[in-house]
Amino acid sequence: MNGAAIALADAVRSGTRSARESVEESLQKIATGDHEIHAFLEVLADQALERADEIDRVVASGSDPGRLAGVPVALKDNLCTTGIPTTCSSRILEGWRPPYDATVVERLRAAGAIPIGKTNMDEFAMGSSTENSCSGPTRNPHDHDRVPGGSSGGSAAAVAAGFVPVALGSDTGGSIRQPAALCGVVGMKPTYGVVSRYGLIAFASSLDQIGPLSATVGDAALMLEVIGGHDRRDSTSLDAPAPDVLSAVEAGVEGKRIGLVTELVEDTAPEVAARVREAAEALGSAGALVEEISIPQFRYGLAAYYLIAPAEASSNLARFDGVRFGLRVDAPDVAAMNVATRTAGFGAEVKRRIMLGTYALSAGYYDAYYAKAQRVRTLVADGFALAYLRFDALLGATTPTTAFGIGDRTEDPLAMYLSDSCTVPANLAGHPAISVPFGGDELGLPVGVQVMAPALGEPTLFAVAGAVERAAPARAGGRR
């Protein structure tokens, strides 16, 4: 379990390495490398160094600063941070400084982690490439002409480039797992309700979950244990402690029943499908009982998702009206001010989704689109339920392809939406899922293998993910 964050925190807690050194190293790497990658919107150098010195004083005094002592963490810019600009990569929130910390940020700080910066993202988490950002795209550290995936592309790239060992993202339809796969890092979406959404700027409230991105499965497990657990400030937070997952990472898969999902293999590029089949074989060799299963309901998940998520977004984003926070474009009356502010403040993809959602919810179309999509959501959940009668966990690709070129899909929103086809089923059902790097394609671009488990099946999920990680081949021709 030699995760970079785990090892670093151990070293800081035992006094063999200072938190200041750890932060200085991270800042140094960002200073040298991020002008090419553009993972960060804001780097918190002074605050981070101050906090590091505090941690070092705690260690010197003989106390324990926490399980993530001195670990630099990157935060997606839709997580509220007190007094630190939180923009969702949108002009409409430019310069806004939240008056409170998200619960996950509070918990990271309490565990001794050090927020090092806010990361770039698709505006309001709407996108799969981090190109829909008002401050320009993030580049994939493995090939600077390709996207890092999205919407948590800044967080994924920051980990892949080695700027930080761990980061937080949010996942509504794959926004943690998809960029993790494209950048060759681990990305995990918890069971809906395991991690508090308090202080996460909402996109689609019934789908959004915050989760970790990291270089190793063990580090993701530690992060989940720190950020998870009940929070009374989020009414959808489950009344249960954080799942015990770190001990599961090395538990092995002996006797575990794992289903290889036909739809999450067949509908992907040949090299992606090949890696997924190799991962399945490796799990078999490690003692798991692997069989293929078709879940045809998954093929309808994406269409339902692209009605449900925009519908919820159109409602959530009504709050950006120029009255209480962020941008205001002046006009003689309040209604004109609302229109002028939203027209100037939102980017094209956000406008498209708001309109798609407004349409799906509008009189005359509600039943044909939104209500139908909600029934299809049940259909997908039923597909999972049937599969979990036979299996403990499911396996498939995280993404249909490896990283695509910057600009390749920006003119065709539907082509961009198809990037999420493998990841949305877990969001619709509210189940946990994780992407683990597993080799690469001919160009050396990373491939991610996705493991899914039933609601609250995090221990099983991490056991399988750990086994996939141990079996993962090296990538040929990769830049790192």
Add this chain to the structure above:
Amino acid sequence: MSGGDARPPSKPPAIGPEQVAHVARLARLELSDDELTRFTGQLAAALAYAAEIGELEVEDLEPMAHPLPLHNVLRDDEPEPTLDRDTVLAEAPAAEDRRFRVPRILGDEP
């Protein structure tokens, strides 16, 4: 609002520029002519894709609004500190007398 027609069409008609302009008004967005043309094509493509589910027989399934079987829990009604008013107002586009300030709400004309 949807009138007397109880059965929703299984395949709604394609969206046109007039509807896109109407939806933009509902969403409090203003579109240029260029945007209107571009968004109409893109929204039509997204809706045509979504219409795939129109063919599915799912009327006997319950709509799922949320992944959790939530039930309401009431907490004790105990006062506790909330966000500091001045800190919040300091981030507002405009404030006056410790309140959010907005332009005129009611016009002179009806």
